[in-house]
Amino acid sequence: MPDRDKPAASAGTRSAEPAVSREAIEHAAWLLDAGQLVAFPTETVYGLGADAQNPEAVARIYAAKGRPANHPVIVHLPPGGDPAFWVESLPADAQKLIDAFWPGPLTLILKRAAHIPAAVSGGQDSVGLRCPSHPVAQALLTAFSARRHGHGGVAAPSANRFGHVSPTTAQHVREEFGDSVYVLDGGASDVGIESTILDLSRGFPALLRPGRVTPQEIADVLGEAPRLPDGSDATAPRASGTLKAHYAPRTPLVLLPFDALEALLAQRTVDEPVALVARASRAGAWATAAGVHFVAAPEDPHAYARELYGLLRALDRANVARILVEKLPDTIEWIAVNDRLGRAAAAFDARE
Structure with a gap:
């Protein structure tokens, strides 16, 4: 495998990250443990998070966003988290990509383990996993996972009303939800668009959503190029942010x-x-x-x-x-x- 910087590490920083206290992190982890919603920064965009193993909490994400119930969300894991807990099996290709790009802006779609609620998958038999590189996200995920004996994951689509422009600052989240959601302010997101989504659930790599991790970088790791989205992949699982109309401002x-x-x-x-x-x-x-x-x-x-x-x-x-x-x-x-x-x-x- 050629040497490379992980994509998230190479992104420039636009502003100093506001200090987030340990007390704020622990309070956010407590809210997640209690089934409530928390908005938090990642290197891509801000996420609207809930306990991924609590279907009622995940349902609160869908209700807050106005998101269709069959549209899956991505499960965020802490550094050192165990992706194998969430899936039927962890293919060798998945481990190669995890080693190369995690923490960072790459989501992997894999077959969901039977004990993981279908709520995070929009009813499908797959699940999307990623480990963000933002230090505030990592602190929150680590604190929450500790409450779940190392197996906590946070389901988190972008923290905005469904179909609208994704948020890249805490203020953007407040503009969407006011004071109804607890927000951790970690400064402006460095990557600025959502993660690359790569499907590995069908025995071959297929790009479902492009992002900072490029098809060429994936090919360099796997030794084969992923299939690119061309509208003809009828068996592809549904994935976050892949509807024809999305990410839209209110102005035409x-x-x-x-x-x-x-x-x-x-x-x-x-x-x-x-x-x-x-x-x-x-x-x-x-x-x-x-x-x-x-x-x-x-x-x-x-x-x-x-x-x-x-x-x-x-x-x-x-x-x-x-x-x-x-x-x-x-x-x-x-x-x-x-x-x-x-x-x-x-x-x-x-x-x-």
């Missing part, structure tokens, strides 16, 4: 090549303020045009991913009629950002 979002965006900009009326998100190298005179709220998109895919959800939330507050986003290059480097933008735009296609 249009995703098109820049030439097509220029046509829309030229046709708009003067009383229709719009946001334009494009790389500065393409924006030209539109960057300073009247009625155009221009945002220079990062040229680097990791930086774009890190800023994406905060940007969409900010544009929801910018009093614009539409958000026009430049479609990014159709290359493997941009696969994760393209995935999130495509699903955000699809949310408005579905409403037409």
Whole structure:
């Protein structure tokens, strides 16, 4: 296996993490043990957590988010946790990927053990597992697992209303849920988009959701490339964040090549303020045009991913009629950002 930094470790830090006291961690672990919800930071996005072995607690996640009951959630484990407790068996390929990428932004889909409630799996016979690298998440998961004799896991989708933009700060979570959910503030998420989801439940690796861990990095570890999502994998298990319409702001979002965006900009009326998100190298005179709220998109895919959800939330507050986003290059480097933008735009296609 080639030497590499784990993806989470290579992500830049945007802000110093607020100190989270041991008392706050223990209180959050107590709430989880009592069947309540806790929002906590990970390196990807903030999660809305509940005891993964308590179906009633997991049901509170679904109710709070307005999430369909058949849409699975991911179980988060502490460093040194035992993934074998959660699955029928732990394949050799899964262990290779755990050794290479955990803690970090990789979720593995495996066959669920019979004693694990189906609530975390949306009724399926599989389960998604990951170990986050954020120190606050690790402290919480470790404290909670200690209450369960080393076998505690926290089910945690993103801490937002279902289908909306995922949160990457504690303030984003508060905007979604107010004071109804206890929030651990660990600063801004460094990766900024959800984990890569890789299915190993059917005897071969298949990418279900792209993220920071790339198909090439997975191939380097396994010696074979994972199947990529192309809409033809009818036997794939349902997985978090893979619906056609997802990750959407409240303001209508249009995703098109820049030439097509220029046509829309030229046709708009003067009383229709719009946001334009494009790389500065393409924006030209539109960057300073009247009625155009221009945002220079990062040229680097990791930086774009890190800023994406905060940007969409900010544009929801910018009093614009539409958000026009430049479609990014159709290359493997941009696969994760393209995935999130495509699903955000699809949310408005579905409403037409």
